[in-house]
Amino acid sequence: MSQRSDTVFVSSLGKGDSLHQQVLAAFPLCQMTEGDLIQNPLFCKLLATLSQHVDRTGLTQHLRRDLEKAERELHTQRLGWLRVESLHRVLQEIVQEHRFSKDSNADEKFFSTLERCLLLGQCVRQLDCCSDLSEHHNTVLGLSEERLMRQMPPEQEVLQMNQRLPSELLKHLKKKAVNMLSYYQPEWDSEQQKAKSLTEKNRENSTLLQRQTHAYLSELLKSMKILQCLILDLRLKAQKDLDRKKIEYFEAKCEIGLQRIRLEMLQVQLDTYTKDKIAAHKRITEKLNAELKTSEMEKQAVESKLASFEIYGKDFESLVEEYSRLRQEIATKSWALKEFAT
Structure with a gap:
């Protein structure tokens, strides 16, 4: 019975060449041939089963x-x-x-x-x-x-x-x-020397450029300072001329204002004091001067009386009141005379 089953398995393996190839590919380290597998079908079956659990080197997946x-x-x-x-x-x-x-x-x-x-x-x-x-x-x-x-x-x-x-x-x-x-690469030395020379030249050019830039900026700064001085000088001169013209303008304007004020004052005086009014003022002034002189004479007379009557009591008070009245009258007439004089 076992020989018969082996024969059947061998015949099935013989028909399925792909299985033999798979087994040989799964165990490349084993020195087997396809004929060995055909002659040992059970061993071939065992290797086919093992190929599902080990790799090509014979190790398990865990290992x-x-x-x-x-x-x-x-x-x-x-x-x-x-x-x-x-x-x-x-x-x-x-x-x-x-x-x-x-x-x-x-x-x-x-x-x-x-x-x-x-x-x-x-x-x-x-x-x-x-x-x-x-x-x-x-x-x-x-x-x-x-x-x-x-x-x-x-x-x-x-x-x-x-x-x-x-x-x-x-x-x-x-x-x-x-x-x-x-x-x-020995030829690289020449390239390196060339690159070094270019680098050195570039460094020199950079240094020269920095110096030239510094000199240019220095000259530019000097020129800007000179230009600033010129602008300031011209501005001061222009400002001085402008200020002088403004002063002359304001002086002329002030003089015109003063002349207008004088003109208005004269016009007011002309409107206020006509020839008739001036003649009347003169007569009033003469009258007031005469009255002032009369009052002063009366004052002197009263003062002399006061000097002679100082020893009197109540009678002297009446004289004082009279004296005060006369002085008040003199002051009033002096004010009126002064106003007419102006």
Whole structure:
């Protein structure tokens, strides 16, 4: 019975060549041929069933996911290590180039701080390699990370070094890239020299342009100052002439006003004092003068009487009243005479 079923399965496999091809494609690492599968139909069936649970390398989907995760983590760790290692080596190259250079203007504090930090960092990395040792095992020379960190430069110097480090690193990498390009493409040196010459010429032209611009602006400023002085001088002269003309105008206008006032006053006087009125005023004035003289004579007579009658009592009071009346009359007539005189 079993031989009969195998025969039937073999015949079905023989008719379905695509199954054989699928099995061979699912297990490329197995050294099998299509004839082997035809001769072993049950094994072919087993491989076809396994192909649904494993990949081409023979790993299950779960193991494949774990392997891919481990590979990604390994790639990340390698990339991080490579980045740190590359940066560390570039920094060491910077320190070595400075050590053998003859640049007297270099900042010794920066390079000494950088070298010291690199050395301590390398020592800390060496200690990290021994972190899997037991707690009772002594580290190299009995050192610890805390003890090494005490040897770090002052914080201010480290801060200044970190601020300058990116520019120094960029300058070194640019120089290194130029050297590599010059090695692999020697003709680039001529282009670099040409570019350097053009850059230098451009710098000189820029400096010349700045000088010419400064000189132009200086001359322009001087010209503007001269123009301002001229404008102010001309404005003052014009203002002076204008003020003089305004003064003459207002003087003439004031004189005209005064003449008009005098004319009005004369007109009022002419309208007020006609020839008949003036003759009457003269007669009145003569009469008032005569009366004034008579009153003054009477005053003198009364005063003489007052002097002689001071010893009298009530009778003297009547004389005083008379005297007061006469003085009031004299004052009234003097006022009237004065008004007519004007």
